[in-house]
Amino acid sequence: xxxxxxxxxxTIIFTSVNSLSVASELNIYSHRQPFLINPFLEVFTKExxxxxxxxxxxxxxxxxxxxxxxxxPADVVLTVDIGRLYIYADMDLxxxxxxxxxxxxxxxxxxxxxxxxxxxSKRSRVIVVSExxxxxxxxxxxxxxxxxxxxxRICSRPGSHVYNRALMASMIAAHxxxxxxxxARGLVNNLARRPQGNDRAQVKAIFEGQCDIAIINNYYFxxxxxxxxxxxxxxxxxxxxxxPNQEPNDRGAHINISGGGVAKYxxxxxxAIKLLEFLSEKEAQNLYGEINFEYPVNPKTEPTxxxxxxxxxREDKLSIVKIAELGYEAQKIIDKVGW
Amino acid sequence: MVIKSKLTERTFFWQLxxxxxxxLISWPILALVHLSLGYSSNLWAHLFETVLFTYxxxxxTLMVGVGLCAGIIGVWSAWILYKYDMPFKNVLExxxxxxxxxxxxxxxxxxxxxxxxxxxxxxxxxxxxxWNNANDYYFPEIRSLFGGILILSFVLYPYVYLLARTGxxxxxxxxxxxxxxxxxxEFWSVSLPLSRPAIxxxxxxxxxxxxxxxxxxxxxxxxxxxxxIFNVWIGMNDIGAAAQMSLFTxxxxxxxxxxxxKSRGRKSFSTIKVADDYSQTxxxxxxKLALNYFLIMIPIFIGxxxxxxxxxxxxxxxxxIQSLKSSILVSGNTFFVAGLGSVLIMITATILGTLNYMxxxxxxxxxxxxxxxxxxxxxxxxxxxxxxxxxxxxxxxKNLFSSVFDVLPNIYLxxxxxxxxxxxxxxxxxxxxxxxxxxxxxxxxxxNYASRTLGSSMEHTIRKITMPLLIRFVFxxxxxVFVDIVKELPMTLLLRPFNFETLATxxxxxxxxxxxxxASMPALIIILVSIIPIIFLNRLLVKS
Numbered sequence: 001x002x003x004x005x006x007x008x009x010x011t012i013i014f015t016s017v018n019s020l021s022v023a024s025e026l027n028i029y030s031h032r033q034p035f036l037i038n039p040f041l042e043v044f045t046k047e048x049x050x051x052x053x054x055x056x057x058x059x060x061x062x063x064x065x066x067x068x069x070x071x072x073p074a075d076v077v078l079t080v081d082i083g084r085l086y087i088y089a090d091m092d093l094x095x096x097x098x099x100x101x102x103x104x105x106x107x108x109x110x111x112x113x114x115x116x117x118x119x120x121s122k123r124s125r126v127i128v129v130s131e132x133x134x135x136x137x138x139x140x141x142x143x144x145x146x147x148x149x150x151x152x153r154i155c156s157r158p159g160s161h162v163y164n165r166a167l168m169a170s171m172i173a174a175h176x177x178x179x180x181x182x183x184a185r186g187l188v189n190n191l192a193r194r195p196q197g198n199d200r201a202q203v204k205a206i207f208e209g210q211c212d213i214a215i216i217n218n219y220y221f222x223x224x225x226x227x228x229x230x231x232x233x234x235x236x237x238x239x240x241x242x243x244p245n246q247e248p249n250d251r252g253a254h255i256n257i258s259g260g261g262v263a264k265y266x267x268x269x270x271x272a273i274k275l276l277e278f279l280s281e282k283e284a285q286n287l288y289g290e291i292n293f294e295y296p297v298n299p300k301t302e303p304t305x306x307x308x309x310x311x312x313x314r315e316d317k318l319s320i321v322k323i324a325e326l327g328y329e330a331q332k333i334i335d336k337v338g339w
Numbered sequence: 340m341v342i343k344s345k346l347t348e349r350t351f352f353w354q355l356x357x358x359x360x361x362x363l364i365s366w367p368i369l370a371l372v373h374l375s376l377g378y379s380s381n382l383w384a385h386l387f388e389t390v391l392f393t394y395x396x397x398x399x400t401l402m403v404g405v406g407l408c409a410g411i412i413g414v415w416s417a418w419i420l421y422k423y424d425m426p427f428k429n430v431l432e433x434x435x436x437x438x439x440x441x442x443x444x445x446x447x448x449x450x451x452x453x454x455x456x457x458x459x460x461x462x463x464x465x466x467x468x469x470w471n472n473a474n475d476y477y478f479p480e481i482r483s484l485f486g487g488i489l490i491l492s493f494v495l496y497p498y499v500y501l502l503a504r505t506g507x508x509x510x511x512x513x514x515x516x517x518x519x520x521x522x523x524x525e526f527w528s529v530s531l532p533l534s535r536p537a538i539x540x541x542x543x544x545x546x547x548x549x550x551x552x553x554x555x556x557x558x559x560x561x562x563x564x565x566x567x568i569f570n571v572w573i574g575m576n577d578i579g580a581a582a583q584m585s586l587f588t589x590x591x592x593x594x595x596x597x598x599x600x601k602s603r604g605r606k607s608f609s610t611i612k613v614a615d616d617y618s619q620t621x622x623x624x625x626x627k628l629a630l631n632y633f634l635i636m637i638p639i640f641i642g643x644x645x646x647x648x649x650x651x652x653x654x655x656x657x658x659x660i661q662s663l664k665s666s667i668l669v670s671g672n673t674f675f676v677a678g679l680g681s682v683l684i685m686i687t688a689t690i691l692g693t694l695n696y697m698x699x700x701x702x703x704x705x706x707x708x709x710x711x712x713x714x715x716x717x718x719x720x721x722x723x724x725x726x727x728x729x730x731x732x733x734x735x736x737k738n739l740f741s742s743v744f745d746v747l748p749n750i751y752l753x754x755x756x757x758x759x760x761x762x763x764x765x766x767x768x769x770x771x772x773x774x775x776x777x778x779x780x781x782x783x784x785x786x787n788y789a790s791r792t793l794g795s796s797m798e799h800t801i802r803k804i805t806m807p808l809l810i811r812f813v814f815x816x817x818x819x820v821f822v823d824i825v826k827e828l829p830m831t832l833l834l835r836p837f838n839f840e841t842l843a844t845x846x847x848x849x850x851x852x853x854x855x856x857x858a859s860m861p862a863l864i865i866i867l868v869s870i871i872p873i874i875f876l877n878r879l880l881v882k883s
Contacts, residue, residue, distance in 0.1 A: 012756065013756045013760070014752075014755050014756075014757050027837060033848040033849075033851060033852060034848055035848060035849070036852070053837035053838050054838060055835065055837050056832070056844075056848060057833045058832070058851060059569070059572075059573065059829070059832075060719055060722055060723055060726070060829075060833040061833065063578070063723045063726055063727075064726045064753075064833060064834075066730075067726040067727050067729065067730030067731075067753075068726075068730050068753050069730060071730075071751050071753065072753070073751075073753075083574075086576075087576055090576065157560070160570045160574055162574075165574055194482075194560070195560060196482045196559065196560040197451075197482065197558075197560070198853050199853070200853045201853075204457065207457070208456050208457045209472070210456065210473075223852075228656070228657050228856060229656055229657065229856055230656075327574060327576065328380070328574075328576065328577075330574075331570060331571075331575050332385055332389075334574075335385065335386070335390045335570075336388075336389050338390075
């Protein structure tokens with residue numbers, strides 16, 4: 001009896017999906033939270049019969065994949081910003097895949113040139129302002145935030161957060177290092193308080209009257225608007241959302257992507273590609289908007305009506321990989337100006 | 340007098356045993372050292388010019404501030420509960436430990452919600468005083484170094500409390516009686532100096548925890564070294580430099596510990612409580628009793644009651660049956676890994692501690708101390724060390740199997756619970772080991788010499804003499820390790836098997852999306868889950 005117990009115990013401790021890899025199951029390393037990714041996977045499993053297993057972590061999954069090497073159980077990697085996707089490609093952890101569906105569904109500036117990673121949804125970094133305190137048309141471009149007339153009126157989370165770092169990188173891409181640094185300095189000089197909190201907290205600060213202008217990711221606008229928390233729904237009343245840089249000769253609003261790729265040593269590449277394809281097709285593309293207020297990458301899919309009601313926007317068509325490549329320089333500027 | 344035992348086969352075996360286990364546990368730390376020597380984009384000049392001094396200044400201030408506050412709170416509450424008899428003492432003994440179960444970042448969140456400009460506290464203050472806006476009065480900014488010190492002190496003081504109290508309990512009443520006869524303060528002249536090793540271990544745990552904390556400093560946007568490590572790693576894609584920075588903080592901590600050891604020098608702190616000692620708790624009454632209650636309620640209120648009240652009100656706004664069900668399911672997992680982990684860690688700590696104490700081999704002792712220092716690394720960095728180690732083991736085992744047995748096994752360590760438990764061992768051995776070491780320093784070495792002189796073997800001496808004298812510290816250590824594992828986030832997140840959640844990871848997926856309402860319920864269950872072992876172990880600790 002004790003022996004049986006011991007064996008049972010050891011089995012629990014030493015087994016994982018890893019050692020029991022089943023051909024029909026798909027193992028996913030995800031930077032996206034389970035409660036956001038599960039609705040997609042449920043539909044996928046229903047349609048294909050392929051069961052999925054998820055490991056969610058915000059940091060270090062690339063290192064885990066690398067250390068596991070060819071022994072890794074992972075089939076698919078899903079991330080929520082281009083910086084992380086790029087790291088996987090940079091560490092040579094993704095397989096080159098050949099898929100007509102992906103080629104067709106994903107625009108060229110949102111995927112890698114070597115077919116290793118693919119953007120699956122878009123989010124834009126937008127400006128929100130207090131309707132009463134900032135006049136219509138006073139802020140049209142992200143560059144305007146450096147104008148000294150906004151001194152003490154802007155709130156932002158720390159510059160070294162991935163979203164702001166990506167925005168900083170897009171400024172470098174548009175204006176070069178020196179100009180981008182000047183802009184960042186101007187922005188920091190205009191801050192109403194030490195950079196702190198998350199994107200939601202910036203909206204709250206406008207609501208409280210600590211500042212009049214904030215930079216947030218577009219989906220937080222939706223998450224607050226439909227929040228289960230009544231007070232959070234209050235915060236966005238009296239806010240105006242501005243998609244920056246929309247003038248016809250301007251570059252468009254900075255965007256970031258969530259995306260994915262197939263693990264280099266996946267033992268289940270066919271099913272892995274199937275999942276990526278599924279995520280790029282209409283049904284899933286709609287889900288991104290419905291669940292998390294993100295924009296579809298597939299040009300044939302319209303944004304949800306809720307997203308459309310916030311206004312049409314034109315995105316910066318800069319090849320998204322540039323954002324990742326300039327991340328290093330961006331962080332340097334952020335350190336320098338103390339954002 | 341030093342007795343050198345002959346290097347019998349037996350002691351050789353034990354030396355080898357200690358050496359091998361300490362080496363394996365140190366491997367992830369050594370893997371980080373190796374990582375730091377690899378490619379790096381030469382960032383130091385840039386960091387030096389820009390943010391490095393801010394990082395160092397903030398980290399240092401935070402550490403000293405928290406060390407001081409947590410030290411004072413921990414010692415005062417330990418003294419009151421040790422010395423005074425008061426109604427509901429056993430309830431207070433449990434409550435005083437519970438702040439340790441609250442993940443710092445959630446307490447930080449709760450406090451920000453409560454104390455910031457739009458929070459209920461300032462709203463009521465404004466209404467009462469007739470103030471209209473922020474310009475009418477001064478209120479300290481909660482998202483600040485000050486706020487960080489406040490919150491971390493009140494969730495970390497239990498480390499000092501528990502070790503100080505255990506230290507007090509182990510002091511012979513004969514010594515305290517001497518102090519009384521000479522009309523000297525028992526606290527200042529006997530209890531405090533004799534418990535110094537235990538208190539210092541508690542403080543060093545607090546310092547390591549502060550230096551490796553990520554959640555709280557991130558939430559408050561405090562530019563500390565830990566935050567810097569992640570800026571360099573994630574932001575600049577330079578894990579080499581990130582490893583260098585974490586080694587830098589590690590060396591800093593090691594130096595601090597070294598200075599404390601030096602300053603303790605050759606002073607001996609051993610004391611022993613014998614059976615004929617009689618209990619000397621004082622029955623306080625009147626003003627003294629009220630004061631004691633007041634002093635003991637401060638840390639309980641700030642570190643435990645207030646945050647859980649805030650979390651509770653957050654929770655009821657967003658609770659659903661589904662989320663309740665998932666949280667309860669997940670608490671089973673949490674209890675399982677935390678229970679198993681703390682048993683594993685305390686056994687290892689006890690074996691390594693006592694053998695080290697007996698064998699007195701300098702090199703082995705160095706290695707053991709290194710293996711018990713994982714705590715000073717940020718959890719995610721240490722997890723990467725573990726990942727590298729496990730990856731190498733898997734390759735090694737695969738090659739071994741294929742060359743010896745000519746089969747390719749489809750069984751890997753990576754992604755198993757065993758790896759997770761090993762990771763806990765690497766990170767929290769410091770807590771268990773520290774507790775054991777402070778216990779060992781209490782035992783007069785002559786007792787062992789006597790036992791050995793009378794012909795007992797080393798094993799027998801450990802069993803009959805050392806262990807009974809050490810048992811309190813084993814219980815104290817297990818309490819700390821248990822609550823530490825229950826709330827552990829970064830390593831669990833990265834190293835767990837597929838589809839495996841603990842309460843901490845379950846909480847985090849919501850907290851990460853800034854959904855604090857949904858995060859509140861599993862956070863509260865974290866505390867509930869911790870109450871049972873705390874009650875149980877605390878009873879053993881006091882009675883033994």
